[in-house]
Amino acid sequence: xxxxxxxxxxxxxxxxxxxxxxxxxxxxxxxxxxxxxxxxxxxxxxxxxxxxxxxxxxxxxxxxxxxxxxxxxxxxxxxxxxxxxxxxxxxxxxxxxxxxxxxxxxxxxxxxxxxxx
Amino acid sequence: xxxxxxxxxxxxxxxxxxxxxxxxxxxxxxxxxxxxxxxxxxxxxxxxxxxxxxxxxxxxxxxxxxxxxxxxxxxxxxxxxxxxxxxxxxxxxxxxxxxxxxxxxxxxxxxxxx
Numbered sequence: 013x014x015x016x017x018x019x020x021x022x023x024x025x026x027x028x029x030x031x032x033x034x035x036x037x038x039x040x041x042x043x044x045x046x047x048x049x050x051x052x053x054x055x056x057x058x059x060x061x062x063x064x065x066x067x068x069x070x071x072x073x074x075x076x077x078x079x080x081x082x083x084x085x086x087x088x089x090x091x092x093x094x095x096x097x098x099x100x101x102x103x104x105x106x107x108x109x110x111x112x113x114x115x116x117x118x119x120x121x122x123x124x125x126x127x128x129x
Numbered sequence: 130x131x132x133x134x135x136x137x138x139x140x141x142x143x144x145x146x147x148x149x150x151x152x153x154x155x156x157x158x159x160x161x162x163x164x165x166x167x168x169x170x171x172x173x174x175x176x177x178x179x180x181x182x183x184x185x186x187x188x189x190x191x192x193x194x195x196x197x198x199x200x201x202x203x204x205x206x207x208x209x210x211x212x213x214x215x216x217x218x219x220x221x222x223x224x225x226x227x228x229x230x231x232x233x234x235x236x237x238x239x240x241x242x243x
Binding site for chain 2: 044046053054055056057058061069105107109114116117118120121122123
């Protein structure tokens, strides 16, 4: 149980284009999902908290107009990187909290590797 | 603000050696602590967690961690490592806020040689 999927697993896009990454909780409902960014050989940095049916909460320093988050259902959150640039190349990881489970636990997706050329 | 420090950035061990990875956190209130493992090319997996109760927590794959409140520490241990334990290990603490966000340490890269 408690499986989180991400799609795509990797994507290459040209500078200036937008890319959408999906995060799905497959066997549970997730009122809250989180988006992280991980640079090579570094830790996970929380970008934003995604809440079903309401606006996402962004961490300090994260441009909300550049990283658009939509949490339209209890099993799906999307992250859109708008007007991507090479510095946006990174590993993006989502996690989800089981609405019916322990409040402190998060289940992580496999990540999406974005390369902007 | 809460923070998590992992002292060892890169650890190299031989198989059967004992492992201890340090983790210290800064938050002084009630905390929930976690150790995650990321095997090469795979996603984060929960190794173990501490919410309350017995400060010695046992996790999967023979790992354990001890919560020492007076030292703000939650060190990860394994008495005898295997080659398959080669991975990156992250300590995390939840921030105690409404969303229970996780604050991660920088990670420790463990390489186990046969």
